[in-house]
Amino acid sequence: MLENLETVMFxxxxxxxxxxxxxxxxxxxxxxxxxxxxxxxxxxxxxxxSTAAIILRMITSGxxxxxxxxxxxxxxxxxxxxxxxFAEYRYKLRALGAFVMPIPFLLLMFxxxxxxxxxxxxxxxxxxxxxxxxxxxxxxAMFAYGAFAVSFGLGIMYLMKLSKEGTQxxxxxxxxxSHFPALEKLDELAYKVVxxxxxxxxxxxxxxxxxxxxxxxxxxxxxxxETWSLITWIIYAAYLHARLMYGWKGxxxxxxxxxxxxxVLFTFFGVNYFLAGLHSYAS
Amino acid sequence: MEEKNxxxxxxxxxRAFSSMKLGLALLGIIALVSGIxxxxxxxxQSPEKAEQVSKIWQTMGFTHLYSTVWFRLLLGLLCINxxxxxxxxxxxxxLRTFKPKAPTTLAQVPQKIRFAVKGESAQLQNSVQEVLxxxxxxxxxxxxxxxxxxxxxKRRLGNWGSFITHLSFVVLVIGALVGSxxxxxxxxxxxxxxxxxxxxxxxxxxxxTETFSVRINSAEDRFLPxxxxxxxxxxxxxxxxxxxxxxKTLSVNDPFKYQGITFYQASFANGSSFTVDLKGQKIPVAxxxxxxxxxxxxGTDLYLVTAIKSSGQNPxxxxxxxxxxxxxxxxTGQLTKGQTVDVQGTYKLTLNGLAGFTGLQVKKDxxxxxxxxxxxxxxxxxxxxFYWQPVVFSGIIQAENGTQGTLTVxxxxxxxxxxxxxxxxxFVNSVSDLIK
Numbered sequence: 246m247l248e249n250l251e252t253v254m255f256x257x258x259x260x261x262x263x264x265x266x267x268x269x270x271x272x273x274x275x276x277x278x279x280x281x282x283x284x285x286x287x288x289x290x291x292x293x294x295s296t297a298a299i300i301l302r303m304i305t306s307g308x309x310x311x312x313x314x315x316x317x318x319x320x321x322x323x324x325x326x327x328x329x330x331f332a333e334y335r336y337k338l339r340a341l342g343a344f345v346m347p348i349p350f351l352l353l354m355f356x357x358x359x360x361x362x363x364x365x366x367x368x369x370x371x372x373x374x375x376x377x378x379x380x381x382x383x384x385x386a387m388f389a390y391g392a393f394a395v396s397f398g399l400g401i402m403y404l405m406k407l408s409k410e411g412t413q414x415x416x417x418x419x420x421x422x423s424h425f426p427a428l429e430k431l432d433e434l435a436y437k438v439v440x441x442x443x444x445x446x447x448x449x450x451x452x453x454x455x456x457x458x459x460x461x462x463x464x465x466x467x468x469x470x471e472t473w474s475l476i477t478w479i480i481y482a483a484y485l486h487a488r489l490m491y492g493w494k495g496x497x498x499x500x501x502x503x504x505x506x507x508x509v510l511f512t513f514f515g516v517n518y519f520l521a522g523l524h525s526y527a528s
Numbered sequence: 529m530e531e532k533n534x535x536x537x538x539x540x541x542x543r544a545f546s547s548m549k550l551g552l553a554l555l556g557i558i559a560l561v562s563g564i565x566x567x568x569x570x571x572x573q574s575p576e577k578a579e580q581v582s583k584i585w586q587t588m589g590f591t592h593l594y595s596t597v598w599f600r601l602l603l604g605l606l607c608i609n610x611x612x613x614x615x616x617x618x619x620x621x622x623l624r625t626f627k628p629k630a631p632t633t634l635a636q637v638p639q640k641i642r643f644a645v646k647g648e649s650a651q652l653q654n655s656v657q658e659v660l661x662x663x664x665x666x667x668x669x670x671x672x673x674x675x676x677x678x679x680x681x682k683r684r685l686g687n688w689g690s691f692i693t694h695l696s697f698v699v700l701v702i703g704a705l706v707g708s709x710x711x712x713x714x715x716x717x718x719x720x721x722x723x724x725x726x727x728x729x730x731x732x733x734x735x736x737t738e739t740f741s742v743r744i745n746s747a748e749d750r751f752l753p754x755x756x757x758x759x760x761x762x763x764x765x766x767x768x769x770x771x772x773x774x775x776k777t778l779s780v781n782d783p784f785k786y787q788g789i790t791f792y793q794a795s796f797a798n799g800s801s802f803t804v805d806l807k808g809q810k811i812p813v814a815x816x817x818x819x820x821x822x823x824x825x826x827g828t829d830l831y832l833v834t835a836i837k838s839s840g841q842n843p844x845x846x847x848x849x850x851x852x853x854x855x856x857x858x859x860t861g862q863l864t865k866g867q868t869v870d871v872q873g874t875y876k877l878t879l880n881g882l883a884g885f886t887g888l889q890v891k892k893d894x895x896x897x898x899x900x901x902x903x904x905x906x907x908x909x910x911x912x913x914f915y916w917q918p919v920v921f922s923g924i925i926q927a928e929n930g931t932q933g934t935l936t937v938x939x940x941x942x943x944x945x946x947x948x949x950x951x952x953x954x955f956v957n958s959v960s961d962l963i964k
Contacts, residue, residue: 288793433947451906460781460792462790462792483552490548
């Protein structure tokens, strides 16, 4: 019964996400307020549906939704939706939707296409995963990764606007980029989002280390997932340093935000599917 | 002359290490090298694959990358770079936080974000001070005959964020160093009922100086009613001169610590326990399932291996006896609980029952406290740096025809120019409201 409801929620999430992506894109072209508002409402519905699916999964399995790749991805999607909605609301930035929503959409398509029903069902957790630190570890990852996805969207917007308008201040351009905020604002926002996510990523790595020390007796063992999270961390650390010290703003910063998110995706997917290690249970 | 040269050299080295470019380059190299280590198989994680990598790469350390001298050298260089950079910035941060200097000329007011308000000088002074107080700023004032200047700072501890973050790395590296110099790491697998001296465990790192023994009272593989595995449990005691000095039941994620040595439940294996009667001498023997361990009766060339046939209330165990290097067993059979069998007329073998084998990871790491301290500093520093950013406003009132004057205020753009701009605008509006 609850399992069926969870499946309903999952497909509700997929539909809401797909429709909201289409509406955000339409809104960019038409700028009709009704469409924009509808897109936002659908994103809220998507967030509610993903949260409901996660909660239902927790009730049926009796543990945090972290026993397999499906559950991790669902949490990742919820994280992106939550951070995105916050950014849209806080900075009145609906145009961002068209650039962030493709990410949860693609993640959901990935689930549908590559994971059979047997891979999605709740699985028994091995003893090593029975730790409170795990919950904390994944919640921090969810918000950090969600925020990095948003900074990725901002980076894309920046580069699009830059290539259409050039650097001159006059914003007399036509087309969709005219609805984007000023270049400087996009740039600063991306920085703010990375600045919000970076301490969370750090906390994610630290909670992982504490948990590993409880479970295996080593806080750091250079397993591929750990190493890749460190590489992601270094990329964002370099982004922050280059910005503060060398004034790497604008174009270069936008590219680094995109590059950083690529590293996030590799840490999330690449390691599970291409490299094996302690985290192999996550795939 | 020589002295001057050596001074030059020290200064050059110091300058090289104080450059952030070097730090960023080192970070980049470390990221790249770490990435290579996730693609090339590592000895620690997959020794079989690592041994297949060509010899040249093995010699260069690519198969045990994270423990090579040159990888550690990179980390060491980064550490020196961080220390030098931090020391160089220490004085500046201190002055900016606790001894800020109010501007004495208009040129000293930051130009990028600036506002001006005209009004009566005395009134302007009062309202600036009033608004600063309301908004919770710490301010410093310079008062000269013609000019009145101020500098005000809010959330000033945020200045220390980056400093603390960078130093936390040094703490982390020292923690890791202490752990690898003074600690040890090992593993043992023992059956319930057995005692093993801590000196006898298989070590992968360091040396054991402690002398106590570990007795495994019981080892269990427990399942939940749903059929899922609950956890592995080991009830163990620390024995000192035959006396029990500590006891605990540990499981995965619930380690046991004694005198700085931590025992972690790492693995579990099934097995059975026997009594061997060798010419009246009774020897307890525990053997792992599927012939994963064997027993050689003292003074003979008879080897015994066993496998569990059925567990539960009345366990049955299959056994095989091998002689010397012969390929075929000289005796095979099956035992039920309590049953005794004669082995080649040399000894008698009795099955006592099944016994769990617990695999425990044993570690002593005196550096771990430093690691947590480093993590705390890292996180605290980042929170200060990103969630607690200082706001600095400074300004000057220049007198114009008598009591009238112009207030010019500015703010350093810092990390976020748009929001700083808004904050300063807000401040100026409050000041203007007050003088109206």
